[in-house]
Amino acid sequence: MTKFLNHFGMMFLLFIGTSGTLIAQEVSGVVSDESGALPGVSVIVKGTTTGTTTDFDGKYSISADSNAVLVFSYVGYETQEKAVSGNKMNVTMQSGVALDAIVLTGNRAKPRTILDSPVPIDNIGLDEMRKTGQPTIDKMLTYKVPSFNSSTQAVSDATAHFDPADLRGLGPSRTLVLVNGKRKNQSALVYINDTPGKGEVGVDLKSIPAAAIERIEVLRDGASAQYGSDAIAGVINMVLKKNVEYTTVNVKSGMTTEGDGFNFGVDLNTGLSGDNGAYLNFTAGYYEQEKTNRPGAPGTDALIGVYAGDQTWGDWLANNPELGMNVGQPELKKLDLFFNAGVPFKNDSGEFYTFGGVTSRQGTSFALYRAPYWVGDPYNLLHEAGSDYNGFQPTFETDVVDNNLTAGVKWKLFNFDVDFSGTYGRNRIDYDVNNTLNIDLGANSPIEFAVGGIRLATRWRI
Known part of the structure; x- marks a missing residue:
């Protein structure tokens, strides 16, 4: 009976240690498409708030359980769900998501x-x-x-x-x-x-x-x-x-x-x-x-103090609303x-x-x-x-x-x-x-x- 309990205890401790290792697993890899690495791809552990994004080389690293599912999403590409299958997971994104509008905020031309x-x-x-x-x-x-x-x-x-x-x-x-x-x-x-x-x-x-x-x-x-x-x-x-x-x-x-x-x-x-x-x-x-x-037509001459309706020069102002100017x-x-x-x-x-x-x-x-x-x-x-x-x-x-x-x-x-x-x-x-x-x-x-x-x-x- 004592031997059985000792054997059971060892198996229980081994099981706990194995489970702990699975929980602490670090998953990394590279996300790319047909043209090469994709920076800025969102990587999230499904059902949690744990997530990260790929760097300029398309690389990512995230902590996930061995039975977890990773969700990869990027604008213009189909969202993919991948079950964790080891420490290294490389993913290739597939284009095909239709967009209502495209806003171009930059290009690959040489900057000025x-x-x-x-x-x-x-x-x-x-x-x-x-x-x-x-x-x-x-x-x-x-x-x-x-x-x-x-x-x-x-x-x-x-x-x-x-x-x-x-x-x-x-x-x-x-x-x-x-x-x-x-x-x-x-x-x-x-x-x-x-x-x-x-x-x-x-x-x-x-x-x-x-x-x-x-x-x-x-x-x-x-x-x-x-x-x-x-x-x-x-x-x-x-x-x-x-x-x-x-x-x-x-x-x-x-x-x-x-x-x-x-x-x-x-x-x-x-x-x-x-x-x-x-x-x-x-x-x-x-x-x-x-x-x-482009002289405009002020119709009055505030500089000199002559205005429309002036008894002496009112007719001239009416016939020359631009005051004769060439501007x-x-x-x-x-x-x-x-x-x-x-x-x-x-x-x-x-x-x-x-x-x-x-x-x-x-x-x-x-x-x-x-x-x-x-x-x-x-x-x-x-x-x-x-x-x-x-x-x-x-x-x-x-x-x-x-x-x-x-x-x-x-x-x-x-x-x-x-x-x-x-x-x-x-x-x-x-x-x-x-x-x-x-x-x-x-x-x-x-x-x-x-x-x-x-x-x-x-x-x-x-």
């Missing part, structure tokens, strides 16, 4: 933003910028970089020909603009009108032809820590083309839905390359645009010439490089309209004698020339990268004010005035 650097950097290629349909670099960036803005300025004197650009809502002077990593000279114009960047000076982004650019790099966060206080808003680096396989000619044209603002542009980009890695890239471009006009983009003609060249050293330990270009731009914008109750023309300088005088709108005729040149050499020195270069940049603005008069000069007043010009020349050595 580089995220594996200490701070994110936007890297935008020329083809991507041209898809915006915009004619100039500043407008292209407005449609590609959410924190960048450059909008058309109207009735703002010479500022209308520059359209101040800002990054992250800060002023134009807070953004550092580079070409091939070298500082681009600013424009000579101080924005003094009630426009973005009032009281500041920015870079003339219209002076860089899109056809010469290979890509644009935009750095925002942490830019001032690397480049200084003039990069508080960020850095925009325009990388010029080097070697090109084909000579390209692009022609573009368009107009607004209102039938005005017709624009036309053509550019050419070509290049030469040497056997030793030398290169020469050349770009030429021409662009012109006509004015647009919109200016007329513009622009010519660009740019180059980028480099010659490696014979021992391939360095390179001599140079790049630069010149842009010539002429334009016409408009000032505030001089209504007949504001400025008179008693000597018939701007209207014919005997005809109705309806006032006049002065024009700003600008002539902008922007040129820059960089030359330098870079080489290896004691495992250091050495880059020594010199940069010269110059921006010149001459403008006239036409279709106006000086009432103090009376009948001797001219109707065209040479207002003058301003220059800004900068030099850097790095």
Whole structure:
């Protein structure tokens, strides 16, 4: 009897130990489909709240009883139930679940933003910028970089020909603009009108032809820590083309839905390359645009204090509800010439490089309209004698020339990268004010005035 009890006790203890081992079983494996591993597959022990998901390699690990059932589910695939049959269980999911709708939140295309650097950097290629349909670099960036803005300025004197650009809502002077990593000279114009960047000076982004650019790099966060206080808003680096396989000619044209603002542009980009890695890239471009006009119809002139129903000028306001204004983009003609060249050293330990270009731009914008109750023309300088005088709108005729040149050499020195270069940049603005008069000069007043010009020349050595 004692032997029987001892034998029974041993069997009972063995049974308990075996049951404990089954309960603590760790099951792992890989979940995949016909294309490979599936990350994010839900794995749940049926009838419990115990679960996990597969990692990026499709692997999972979960604690389950030996008689448990694992449920594998994933959007777009049939849910599978598998009884635990060992420590290793690999599962192949079968597609076939119909979905009412598919929402695409990403794709496998190369991302525009580089995220594996200490701070994110936007890297935008020329083809991507041209898809915006915009004619100039500043407008292209407005449609590609959410924190960048450059909008058309109207009735703002010479500022209308520059359209101040800002990054992250800060002023134009807070953004550092580079070409091939070298500082681009600013424009000579101080924005003094009630426009973005009032009281500041920015870079003339219209002076860089899109056809010469290979890509644009935009750095925002942490830019001032690397480049200084003039990069508080960020850095925009325009990388010029080097070697090109084909000579390209692009022609573009368009107009607004209102039938005005017709624009036309053509550019050419070509290049030469040497056997030793030398290169020469050349770009030429021409662009012109006509004015647009969106004056609205205020019907009253609060600036002067003349309102509809005025006994003297009420009829004129009724016949001219737009107050004679021309409000919109200016007329513009622009010519660009740019180059980028480099010659490696014979021992391939360095390179001599140079790049630069010149842009010539002429334009016409408009000032505030001089209504007949504001400025008179008693000597018939701007209207014919005997005809109705309806006032006049002065024009700003600008002539902008922007040129820059960089030359330098870079080489290896004691495992250091050495880059020594010199940069010269110059921006010149001459403008006239036409279709106006000086009432103090009376009948001797001219109707065209040479207002003058301003220059800004900068030099850097790095």
